[in-house]
Ligand code: SF4
Ligand code: SF4
Ligand code: SF4
């Protein structure tokens with residue numbers, strides 16, 4: 001490879017005083033004194049989360065307090081880093097939601113694995129799992145970084161529902177067909 | 181059954197492709213041979229044709245012939261015969277092909293028909309897929325994706341039907357999902373001859389139900405779950421346990437009797453969730469007894485052995501082998517080997533090697549029960565013929581007479597199995613020798629000597645080396661006890677009642693502490709002979725091929741999935757315990773040479 005020697009120009013007298021550089025720096029500093037602030041006092045102040053933000057995945061309940069997840073395990077299947085682990089369960093025949101039949105017995109999301117891709121939310125046929133606004137997860141141990149079912153519902157809370165598909169099913173069953 | 185004579189082949193044309201098929205083939209099977217899928221629900225290759233789902237509609241036509249000369253009309257331009265298509269579609273399942281028949285499965289009419297049939301099937305279907313166990317292996321899902329319209333025009337309220345009706349101890353019915361194909365009804369009637377299911381009510385109220393006072397309780401009830409094309413019949417055991425798409429499938433063999441039904445073991449991360457049949461037209465068709473599906477539960481039984489014991493205290497494999505070798509030396513000339521009809525061919529071969537090295541007489545424990553004439557034979561050992569083939573035994577073990585039967589239905593020591601008692605025996609000779617003081621040490625390959633007829637006093641007189649999976653009276657008193665693997669945790673081969681060599685593969689890893697039987701046996705053989713012997717299936721099979729005449733030409737690597745029929749003539753005269761089962765007739769009855777063949 002060819003070596004091209006570059007001659008270094010000697011500094012001029014003005015440059016050797018450093019004054020132009022100091023003044024230039026001061027100018028920038030002074031400009032920021034008067035322009036609006038770019039930073040915030042985290043964690044006292046928090047940024048507004050834009051719609052469509054993908055935070056920590058959580059489970060939600062419907063407005064009647066019914067857990068929406070039916071443990072179909074599609075999110076477990078689609079999850080690229082295999083962060084989700086579900087043990088399916090059955091709703092007992094005498095429970096009010098018996099007609100839904102399935103609910104997760106255990107539901108774990110390992111936040112050390114989750115890559116916040118949102119595929120679980122996209123694949124969920126029951127609209128039960130959402131990546132909401134929560135973005136800071138921290139803990140001292142690996143075990144603490146696994147969100148169990150109760151924690152997922154605590155973080156998720158209740159979301160409005162557009163379909164109430166299981167309520168409709170119940171209504172059809174009650175109104176239902178006299179033949180049965 | 182004698183193999184049918186060479187079938188007459190007739191030529192048909194499916195979607196423009198000519199194919200020669202045996203006479204009597206229906207259109208679905210003929211199309212399958214050219215790789216064309218004719219969607220269907222009610223048709224099942226092993227059941228009668230009922231033709232009620234109408235999903236298999238196809239168009240058929242015959243070459244036009246001149247009514248006078250009876251010769252085909254050629255079409256002038258192409259020279260091809262003109263086809264007279266029937267104006268209406270026909271069902272493929274109930275249409276047997278005829279010479280020269282033309283079949284169209286992809287015309288616009290057929291596409292329309294399929295969309296129409298799918299739409300009707302889905303009218304009252306709950307579309308429960310997220311909570312349906314069938315999802316992932318559901319014909320309705322697959323075919324509505326492949327052949328359906330893709331949207332619903334039904335705005336009325338759907339029928340709601342009962343969702344968890346127990347039909348029997350092992351089967352739960354979800355009525356809403358039933359598409360009324362009647363496969364389950366035909367299975368019970370035609371295969372098990374236990375006609376308990378039927379449809380009640382009419383139209384969209386039609387419901388599958390058991391006849392009053394009856395239950396779907398026969399030992400084949402779970403086959404209805406397998407053949408149900410939708411999620412209507414579900415296994416109460418497997419219900420809501422795991423999604424099928426997570427499960428790994430491993431080919432295995434039903435070890436509960438000498439039928440050797442082919443199975444698939446479904447596991448995830450080392451846990452078995454279910455066992456289903458694997459089609460083998462020469463052995464089990466597409467069926468499997470319910471009892472075979474519960475065998476895996478023995479893996480996690482509380483009496484599973486997981487620690488090597490020497491003189492009752494925890495030890496390690498090397499010390500156990502050392503202790504056994506010491507025992508062999510101290511009682512040289514007074515050792516007996518009790519082999520097992522539940523061991524694989526490879527294990528039985530190493531057992532024979534061990535017996536040869538110790539110059540010990542060999543015995544086999546017999547296990548005889550009542551055969552059900554379908555897929556459970558009287559001989560409850562899966563591999564007695566393997567012991568004959570490798571030369572572990574020369575004659576069949578003597579069965580104990582019914583009088584002193586030990587009622588034991590335990591197949592692999594788990595609490596499963598067929599209700600009828602199984603008589604375990606075959607050790608009378610050994611018992612006499614122990615009484616006479618001629619035998620001082622016994623190596624038992626997983627066999628409970630007490631259950632097989634030795635008394636506590638006889639057991640106390642001998643030192644036992646026990647290789648087995650579960651605790652029992654023998655393992656409790658054994659000098660050396662080494663935990664080994666169940667059939668789900670190791671690979672190997674069995675020889676079934678037809679002398680069909682079939683292989684099973686390891687589905688899940690064994691528990692910590694248990695060692696592969698082959699490894700333990702190879703170590704014992706090495707200690708007894710002073711020369712190393714292969715302890716893995718692959719290398720062991722090269723030894724087997726050179727030393728066992730019947731296996732000379734066999735390699736386990738390319739053993740077909742459906743097994744390989746060995747020549748059983750050298751043993752044809754032996755009085756085997758089996759009666760007739762699905763694809764087996766005992767040699768004595770028809771006294772035909774081909775009787776051992778299916
Ligand atoms: S995809 Fe939705 S309904 Fe299914 S298991 Fe996940 S959260 Fe539950
Ligand atoms: S039977 Fe098939 S289509 Fe119907 S709910 Fe179950 S998986 Fe879905
Ligand atoms: S339960 Fe299943 S097999 Fe039986 S008729 Fe209904 S769909 Fe067919």
Ligand code: FES
Nearest residue numbers: 220223233234273
């Ligand atoms: S498969 Fe032919 S009508 Fe059902």
